[in-house]
Amino acid sequence: MTDDIIEQIKQNVIQGRMDKEDEGFDGGMVGQPGVKELVQQALDMGTDPRRMVTEGLTEAMSIVGERFEAKDYFIPDMLASAETVGEAMDILAPHLAKSGMATKGKVIMATVKGDLHDIGKNIVSIILKGAGYEVNDMGADVTPERIVAIVTEEKPDFIGLSALLTTTMMAMKETIESLAEAGLRDKVKVIIGGAPTSAEFAAEIGADGYGADAFQAVRVVEELKQRS
Amino acid sequence: MVEAIKDFEIEIDKDEVCHHLGYQKDHSPNSSISSLIDEEMDEAYQLIQPSCFYQLMDIRGVHEPQVILEDGLTITSAVLSWVLTNCHKVSVFMTTIGEGLEDRVAQLMGDGKILKATVLDALGSGAAEKTACYLEERLSELAAADGSVITLRYSPGYCDWDITQQRVLFQAMDSAPLTVSLTEECLMVPRKSVSGIIGIGRADNKIIRHSPCRFCTKRNCPSRR
Ligand code: B12
């Protein structure tokens, strides 16, 4: 029974079905319970919320990631799936707190100083959450000072910086330098992304990694985790 | 004098919007995403306020890589100095769809509706491009009326034209009450705005109306068209 409902949760995340009104990517599923209803149902049955997360939600998002990389899924599909995971996590949060589940790591996300573009960064944030990371999104136009302050305070494992213009991507370098000056550079891994950036630019400014899209962001974070 | 064009309609191209959402040529959204795009398309039309500002200026001289305009304003781009060689005028422009759509996107984001927000944002990008195309068509008509033709449209930040040259364009138009402003980092606010330049020359003067990319050596250029 339990395995059954976890499998159903997983399939419905993959179909991007929030609730019973949704037809799903493959169509024809209107009326059947979606992620919202299934998670509640599973809780009522006494299913372990931690298993719902790891075997249901996270596993589903990793399949969504594979489909995205195979160009079978596109940005909207992955966002629909990620939204169902977000909703499920909201329902599960109080139960998970009780059962003391640890996240895979903590990530601070920010669009750098002077830049206001945040769609790309928000997409990366939600996909990292779906992959099991705790994400604190600081928004756009975030100064190096604020990054230093939050790293001191929250001791995240990763910082993800986003920039969309060649004029603002230099603030990434500034941010990394500020972290070094504050003696924090080796306490946190810095990954970067956004249209004008590249793996070469990341190396040039001393960042630890670069991701061209949201699932690459997950991959880079996992690789850096394994290396450390 | 800066001219303004307001109260016109544009048509957003769904294929272009899908392209912004990452769909490539032989892929298209499934039916549930496709109907979401259609729904948001209706919302987008309610939210956008397309407007264009442009100013015609004489070209005083071309000394590669610089193009000197009236009032000593200088554009630095080797490609543009080639493209504008036989033109006698340029139109400096700014086009925008206003703030309504991006405010709504921010609100949706705040509510955790990231899918809707992203779709609406892509529709805004499509609308911004179509607004720039509208100006291009109007300028082409204007030019034709006195036996002239126009070049393609060029924007700072694309091609070999540095994004910091946005400042030159804003300087050229600083006498007018624009609804677009420029930040220190050369970012335009509202975000769904496009700035640039279009060359104008006599129809019989071999004006370069095609893309310069074919003759360019910058192989991995992201702006190639
Ligand atoms: C759509 C678009 C527009 C639209 C909308 C603009 C907007 N930002 O809302 C319009 C037509 C209005 C426009 C205008 C301009 N644009 Co424009 N635009 C684009 C385009 C094609 C896509 C940007 C976008 O919305 N992407 C969608 C989001 C979801 O993707 P994303 O933000 O890149 O995020 C993804 C990844 O980058 C990554 N990622 C992002 N952050 C992070 C962080 C981490 C840690 C990681 C790991 C990954 C990661 O994951 C995300 C999800 O997949 C890009 C080119 C491109 N291919 O990216 C040019 C681009 C950004 N534009 C460019 C330029 C130059 C301009 C203009 C200055 C042109 C002009 N003079 O008018 C203006 C500026 C507008 C302004 N407000 O100042 C240049 C910037 C280059 C530069 N020199 O700085 C680009 C790069 C095009 C180019 N030359 O190749 N633009």
Ligand code: SF4
């Ligand atoms: S390839 Fe085209 S867009 Fe790029 S620099 Fe050359 S002419 Fe400009």
